[in-house]
Amino acid sequence: MVEKRFRTLLREEEEEDMDDEEDLKSANSGRKRKEKKDPTAPEKLESIKVIDDRRKRIKKFLINYDKALNKALKNNKHAVGLIDLAKYLLVLDNLLNFTDREVILKSNQKVEEDKKHVLFPVEGTFNELTSFNSALLNLVGKFISVLNQNSFGETTDHYSQKKMERYKLLCKRTTLFTLAAMRSKYNDSDQKAEWYDIMAYNIQKLFGNIDDYAEHLVNYEKKICLKHFSMDKTKQILNKWKKDFNEIDTKPSFFISDTYGICKIIKLYHRIVRQVFLN
Structure with missing residues (x-):
C-alpha cells in the first residue's frame, strides 16, 4: 500500500522534472497526460462531525508513524531502506496536503472560530501531533535521529541504487522546502527558529548540500496550501542555510x-x- 501510493507521487515528480528539462510538446508526444486534480482546492465535507473525524484520522496516522520512528530508534542495527524513505515522504505529502487547506461545508452549519476554514492547523500545542508545526518538529526531528544513529541499507542492483538516490533527493528537497516555509514565520530570537535551523543543517549533513532548487521550489509552491508561504523569504532562508552549513x-x-x-x-x-x- 505504501509503495503503491508512493509510486504515484514519484511518477508525478518525474513528470515535473521532465517538463523542466524538455519542451512540453516533445515530452508529451504520442500520449495525453491526465488532468491533475488541484491539490490546493478547498475540501468539501458534509458536516463539522466529518471535519472532526478527518482530524482524528490524521492524528492517528501521525501517531502510528511516531511509534514506528520510536521503534527504529530502539533498534541500533536498523538499516534505513527504501520503505523508510517512502513512508517519511508519504507523511510529509499528507501533511502538506491537509495543512491550512480550506474546508467548505456542504450543509449550512457554522464552524467554530478556532477550527474555521482549515482541515489541519499550522500552529498548535508543541507536544501533541495536532498541528503542522508540532508534527514537523517532532516527526522530522525523530526521522533525523533515526538516520544519524543508523546507516542506509546496501542496495545491490543498479535499479535499487538509482531508486534510493531518487528517494534521498526527494527527502532532501521536500524537507528543506517545508522547514524553510515554517522557519519564515519566526524571528531569529525565537527558539523554534533555532530548532528549524538545526534540523536543516542535519538534513544537509545526511543528504548533501542544497542543490539548484529554483524550479523545484516553484513546483512545490503549487502543491501546498500554506497561506503564509513566501517564495522570497523561503529562498533567503535556503541560501542562508547553505552558506551556514558550508561554514559549520x-x-x-x-x-x-x-x-x-x-x-x-x-x-x-x-x-x-x-x-x-x-x-
Missing part, C-alpha cells in the same frame, strides 16, 4: 556528533571539558 566546521557554537549529528552547544563545562548540546 568553523562555528564554535556547534558540535558534530557521530550519534546525534549537528548539535548546538548550549553550555560548556570548562573544568571537565564536557559539552551539553541541543540535538
Whole structure:
C-alpha cells in the first residue's frame, strides 16, 4: 500500500522534472497526460462531525508513524531502506496536503472560530501531533535521529541504487522546502527558529548540500496550501542555510556528533571539558 501510493507521487515528480528539462510538446508526444486534480482546492465535507473525524484520522496516522520512528530508534542495527524513505515522504505529502487547506461545508452549519476554514492547523500545542508545526518538529526531528544513529541499507542492483538516490533527493528537497516555509514565520530570537535551523543543517549533513532548487521550489509552491508561504523569504532562508552549513566546521557554537549529528552547544563545562548540546 505504501509503495503503491508512493509510486504515484514519484511518477508525478518525474513528470515535473521532465517538463523542466524538455519542451512540453516533445515530452508529451504520442500520449495525453491526465488532468491533475488541484491539490490546493478547498475540501468539501458534509458536516463539522466529518471535519472532526478527518482530524482524528490524521492524528492517528501521525501517531502510528511516531511509534514506528520510536521503534527504529530502539533498534541500533536498523538499516534505513527504501520503505523508510517512502513512508517519511508519504507523511510529509499528507501533511502538506491537509495543512491550512480550506474546508467548505456542504450543509449550512457554522464552524467554530478556532477550527474555521482549515482541515489541519499550522500552529498548535508543541507536544501533541495536532498541528503542522508540532508534527514537523517532532516527526522530522525523530526521522533525523533515526538516520544519524543508523546507516542506509546496501542496495545491490543498479535499479535499487538509482531508486534510493531518487528517494534521498526527494527527502532532501521536500524537507528543506517545508522547514524553510515554517522557519519564515519566526524571528531569529525565537527558539523554534533555532530548532528549524538545526534540523536543516542535519538534513544537509545526511543528504548533501542544497542543490539548484529554483524550479523545484516553484513546483512545490503549487502543491501546498500554506497561506503564509513566501517564495522570497523561503529562498533567503535556503541560501542562508547553505552558506551556514558550508561554514559549520568553523562555528564554535556547534558540535558534530557521530550519534546525534549537528548539535548546538548550549553550555560548556570548562573544568571537565564536557559539552551539553541541543540535538
